[in-house]
Amino acid sequence: MKFKSKASLIPYLLWVALFVIAPIGLILYYSMLDLNGDFTLANYQNFFTPAYLTMTLTSFWYAFLITFFTLVISYPTAYFLTKMKHKHLWLMLIIIPSWINLLLKTYAFIGIFGLYGPVNAIIEVFGFDPKQILFTDFSFVFVAVYIFIPFMIIPIFNALDKMNPSLIYASRDLGASAFTTFRRVIFPLTIEGVKSGIQVTFIPALSLFMITRLIAGNKVITLGTAIEQQFLVAQNWGMGSTIAVFLILIMFASMLFTRTKKKGGRA
Amino acid sequence: MRSNLSATAKVYLVAVFVILYAPIFYLIFYSFNSGGTMNSFEGFTLEHYKAVFEDNRLIAILINTVIVALLSALIATIIGTLGAVGIVSMRSQKMRSTVLSLNNILIVSPDVVIGASFLILFTMIGVKLGFASVLISHIAFSIPIVVLMVLPKILEMNTNLIDAALDLGASRRDVLTRVIIPYIKPGIFAGFFMALTYSLDDFAVTFFVTGNGFSTLSVEIYSMARAGISLTVNAISGLVFVVTVGVVAIYYVITNRAKKMEAYNR
Numbered sequence: 370m371k372f373k374s375k376a377s378l379i380p381y382l383l384w385v386a387l388f389v390i391a392p393i394g395l396i397l398y399y400s401m402l403d404l405n406g407d408f409t410l411a412n413y414q415n416f417f418t419p420a421y422l423t424m425t426l427t428s429f430w431y432a433f434l435i436t437f438f439t440l441v442i443s444y445p446t447a448y449f450l451t452k453m454k455h456k457h458l459w460l461m462l463i464i465i466p467s468w469i470n471l472l473l474k475t476y477a478f479i480g481i482f483g484l485y486g487p488v489n490a491i492i493e494v495f496g497f498d499p500k501q502i503l504f505t506d507f508s509f510v511f512v513a514v515y516i517f518i519p520f521m522i523i524p525i526f527n528a529l530d531k532m533n534p535s536l537i538y539a540s541r542d543l544g545a546s547a548f549t550t551f552r553r554v555i556f557p558l559t560i561e562g563v564k565s566g567i568q569v570t571f572i573p574a575l576s577l578f579m580i581t582r583l584i585a586g587n588k589v590i591t592l593g594t595a596i597e598q599q600f601l602v603a604q605n606w607g608m609g610s611t612i613a614v615f616l617i618l619i620m621f622a623s624m625l626f627t628r629t630k631k632k633g634g635r636a
Numbered sequence: 637m638r639s640n641l642s643a644t645a646k647v648y649l650v651a652v653f654v655i656l657y658a659p660i661f662y663l664i665f666y667s668f669n670s671g672g673t674m675n676s677f678e679g680f681t682l683e684h685y686k687a688v689f690e691d692n693r694l695i696a697i698l699i700n701t702v703i704v705a706l707l708s709a710l711i712a713t714i715i716g717t718l719g720a721v722g723i724v725s726m727r728s729q730k731m732r733s734t735v736l737s738l739n740n741i742l743i744v745s746p747d748v749v750i751g752a753s754f755l756i757l758f759t760m761i762g763v764k765l766g767f768a769s770v771l772i773s774h775i776a777f778s779i780p781i782v783v784l785m786v787l788p789k790i791l792e793m794n795t796n797l798i799d800a801a802l803d804l805g806a807s808r809r810d811v812l813t814r815v816i817i818p819y820i821k822p823g824i825f826a827g828f829f830m831a832l833t834y835s836l837d838d839f840a841v842t843f844f845v846t847g848n849g850f851s852t853l854s855v856e857i858y859s860m861a862r863a864g865i866s867l868t869v870n871a872i873s874g875l876v877f878v879v880t881v882g883v884v885a886i887y888y889v890i891t892n893r894a895k896k897m898e899a900y901n902r
Contacts, residue, residue, distance in 0.1 A: 381719025386778035392753030445775040449645045466656045468880045473873045477659035480674030576746030590812045593748040613749045
């Protein structure tokens, strides 16, 4: 192309330097500082103590559970949606809840799962005693799955939508069962959508902190909760940055995992 | 393709829709409750809506939120669009993919990490925490999504159009404003819209970089929700829902019309 526009890149490259590269550098730098601002590796030593390692593992476990349930619910939803008549309108209806502020949706569950809320009312109808559902790890996973479902459905829907339907007919005509067709044709062809769905769920699930605070009480501590705690409550930016370094490493790993795809996005 | 779904599939879809919408309607339903709780509906009232509109602080926060969203989306769209045009004109394939990887970092970055690192950045370079820091952060995390929305539009553009314009004597500026931008307008529009929703939806980053004096709706709802149930929050949900559905409807109509126009022009 003859057209060149070096000048138009300047503000953009400035942005890259200041808000992409510099922040990562600063996090690395701060992770090696103690409370007095002196150089130390104590934060890293600290991170490899059982307390932090257990926290990291539980955070991973919850993120895995959340991603798993979100995927299991979203894939069939996306699949059935692509078979609807006005599929794009229906997809729009799936997306609308994702545009309602996250905090409002989370807040709704404080009422729904409350001791006198509708879920407990139903439990009582069946003759059981009302239980505290709020502030348990169940409620945490449930609300997180609820929040992530639309974000998982969108990339899977797009992948399914792009797929050529004659491939399915061919597979069926050649004698493959519905399950084999799914396992050998549909799923492999939509794996990119599944991957980006996992990416937009797993990393945020590791770093959620407002759902843990509002819904799980302090029962569940994720990497995100720990960072928020260190930065804003304990004012220990060094330790907070060290945890953030590990989150960034996980993030890069996930970027490699979804390398082949060209674009992504939260919504 | 078959458009008929099995009964199980229909039941499944209905269940998903019910689960997705139930919490939202639950909130809105109790926003009309005079009882003051989210458990038993005692009587119809609009007092919670009145409370929202009479609370000057809350109204100020709402205005702040909208201003930050519009301004940040606008600035991010300008920088991002110019950036996308620049990226496409890069000669070296390697440079281009490096820049694109850097672009994607902020999209996959966890909000908490973005918030924490921006907090360090602002403290270091001495930006006062408040309106400025929130606005700058929102611009910063919206730029990459604008680039991603605009880029495919530029790539699908026929480069002969640009060459023709240059051969016919257009200046580079003319090429940008009269050829490229009109062509990629749908991408720019989508980018702006995404930036807007990113900004309105953000909680974590804002929570980190907002000082004591400044608050957006998300941060305010968080502190209200931590204090317990307040039906004012329910009334806010009702208002947010109506506005969201309205905006989505407008967006749907506009993009549909654009698609029809495009089809017509071809």
